Amino acid sequence: MALWLTQLFNGLSVSSILLLIALGLAITFGLMRVINMAHGEFIMIGAYSAYLVQKIFQSSLPQGWFDAYYPLALLLAFALAFAIGLLLETALIRFLYGRPLDSLLATWGVGLVLQQLARTIFGAPNVGVTSPSWLDGGLRIMTGVVFPYKRLFILALVALVLLAMYLYIYRSDAGRRMRAVMQNRDMAACLGISTRRVDAVTFAIGSGIAGVAGCALTLIGPIGPTIGTNYIVDAFMVVVLGGVGKLIGTAAGALGIGMLNTLFEWGSTASLGKVLVFLCIVAFLQWKPMGLFAVRSRSLDG
Amino acid sequence: MLSVRRLDAGYGESVVLRGVSLDVEPGQVVCLMGRNGVGKTTLIRAVMGLLRPKGGSVAFKGEDVTRRSPGQRARRGIGYVPQGREIFPQLTVRENLRIGLEACADRKSRAAKDVPAAAVEKFPALQAMYGRRGGDLSGGQQQQLAFARALAAGPELLLLDEPTEGIQPSIVEDIRDVIRSIRAEGKTAILLVEQSLEFVRSVGDRFYIMEKGAVVWTGGKEELDDPAVTRYLTV
Numbered sequence: 001m002a003l004w005l006t007q008l009f010n011g012l013s014v015s016s017i018l019l020l021i022a023l024g025l026a027i028t029f030g031l032m033r034v035i036n037m038a039h040g041e042f043i044m045i046g047a048y049s050a051y052l053v054q055k056i057f058q059s060s061l062p063q064g065w066f067d068a069y070y071p072l073a074l075l076l077a078f079a080l081a082f083a084i085g086l087l088l089e090t091a092l093i094r095f096l097y098g099r100p101l102d103s104l105l106a107t108w109g110v111g112l113v114l115q116q117l118a119r120t121i122f123g124a125p126n127v128g129v130t131s132p133s134w135l136d137g138g139l140r141i142m143t144g145v146v147f148p149y150k151r152l153f154i155l156a157l158v159a160l161v162l163l164a165m166y167l168y169i170y171r172s173d174a175g176r177r178m179r180a181v182m183q184n185r186d187m188a189a190c191l192g193i194s195t196r197r198v199d200a201v202t203f204a205i206g207s208g209i210a211g212v213a214g215c216a217l218t219l220i221g222p223i224g225p226t227i228g229t230n231y232i233v234d235a236f237m238v239v240v241l242g243g244v245g246k247l248i249g250t251a252a253g254a255l256g257i258g259m260l261n262t263l264f265e266w267g268s269t270a271s272l273g274k275v276l277v278f279l280c281i282v283a284f285l286q287w288k289p290m291g292l293f294a295v296r297s298r299s300l301d302g
Numbered sequence: 303m304l305s306v307r308r309l310d311a312g313y314g315e316s317v318v319l320r321g322v323s324l325d326v327e328p329g330q331v332v333c334l335m336g337r338n339g340v341g342k343t344t345l346i347r348a349v350m351g352l353l354r355p356k357g358g359s360v361a362f363k364g365e366d367v368t369r370r371s372p373g374q375r376a377r378r379g380i381g382y383v384p385q386g387r388e389i390f391p392q393l394t395v396r397e398n399l400r401i402g403l404e405a406c407a408d409r410k411s412r413a414a415k416d417v418p419a420a421a422v423e424k425f426p427a428l429q430a431m432y433g434r435r436g437g438d439l440s441g442g443q444q445q446q447l448a449f450a451r452a453l454a455a456g457p458e459l460l461l462l463d464e465p466t467e468g469i470q471p472s473i474v475e476d477i478r479d480v481i482r483s484i485r486a487e488g489k490t491a492i493l494l495v496e497q498s499l500e501f502v503r504s505v506g507d508r509f510y511i512m513e514k515g516a517v518v519w520t521g522g523k524e525e526l527d528d529p530a531v532t533r534y535l536t537v
Binding site for chain 1: 351
């Protein structure tokens with residue numbers, strides 16, 4: 001019983017981390033169809049923002065305030081990644097809409113530049129971020145079953161981000177404009193929507209969410225300039241498996257991959273587990289190429 | 303109010319429109335006819351701003367809008383019902399209509415929760431479908447939705463690109479009635495692309511016929527019996 005509970009929680013926890021790193025990509029790739037290879041570097045930007053905020057708190061603010069750094073780090077991570085995303089969209093991405101191969105290469109290049117920038121500023125070795133003390137320890141469910149607060153916090157954070165995204169995309173005026181532009185750019189323009197602004201803001205929001213993910217990753221391990229590369233494949237896997245363009249699909253994809261991963265790792269080794277998961281995904285996409293939640297619609301000229 | 307002067311436009315290297323001039327006066331229904339491939343849709347797209355002209359000018363309400371984006375033209379009061387409807391398939395009918403409000407000049411009407419009754423009452427069938435996704439509607443229903451969406455912001459000029467194409471006869475009658483009622487109200491001028499001579503005769507004030515990217519015939523209702531008209535329109 002205890003073992004099952006722990007495994008279940010681990011699976012859920014892995015899923016939540018996968019979902020968090022994939023949510024930003026669900027917007028930039030899922031909605032906007034930009035193959036954004038720099039997504040991992042936006043995660044890195046978020047992680048280093050947390051590191052930066054922590055440094056500032058350690059060096060120039062009273063010791064007692066230290067625990068308050070984390071919420072601030074989350075905000076800065078979002079804001080910084082949002083701003084850099086906005087810059088990238090305005091300077092580069094907007095010229096590459098509808099050219100997937102070009103945007104893939106260009107964003108990959110941008111990713112490399114950002115990585116090197118991080119190396120120059122923060123040094124090549126990984127750095128550690130001390131978690132706030134209110135996230136130390138765990139919730140004891142029964143003998144031998146402890147849910148660490150950090151993991152629970154990430155779960156809650158994912159739920160919050162998912163809810164915020166849902167409300168923004170499906171319930172707000174800006175979200176309606178965003179969906180209209182993503183479904184039919186020309187027609188949206190003809191109805192008076194400023195597609196340029198919608199594109200820029202949409203890409204920036206996706207980047208900002210990647211930043212939040214990066215900030216959360218500092219809770220579970222050290223961070224370095226290449227932290228993004230470790231997660232980019234997983235992020236794409238989640239979005240593609242879930243079905244491009246569907247938020248619910250991304251959530252289901254993350255849950256599926258996370259649970260399977262934990263299950264396979266339990267029965268074999270870590271690397272074999274990963275191989276098995278990828279095999280499952282490849283097999284599944286052969287069967288259903290559109291992913292778990294395909295966008296279905298009656299033919300438009302019906 | 304709309305004045306197209308010596309417009310040249312095309313796609314890439316190919317030139318589709320050669321020196322087209324056309325006028326629409328306030329409240330008028332102007333019909334644009336011609337066989338397939340003579341440049342009617344291209345002209346409408348150039349008027350809307352989807353196509354950058356190579357030469358000539360488009361003026362709306364006395365202002366030169368040749369270099370304006372489609373969005374800016376929409377905000378100035380041009381509504382557009384494209385060929386093929388172009389409904390947002392994943393948005394509900396209500397959401398599609400609310401997107402139509404984006405062309406309103408003032409912030410308050412853009413944020414309105416509901417579309418003004420004036421736009422929807424012409425299509426009573428739509429109200430029962432508010433919660434359905436646009437992509438799930440039939441072709442005729444989508445056409446009505448596209449029409450209502452273009453009317454939502456109260457345009458002063460409406461561009462209709464073959465609104466009856468592939469639509470069942472009873473809805474064609476509905477659309478005829480709507481065009482007539484808009485004309486009777488006199489607040490919105492219409493530039494209508496249409497193939498059926500019978501249809502345009504029943505709604506139009508002024509008629510243009512195009513051939514090979516140029517206007518070859520123009521006249522009023524009485525002149526439609528001109529044998530040249532039949533000659534230009536028969537295949």
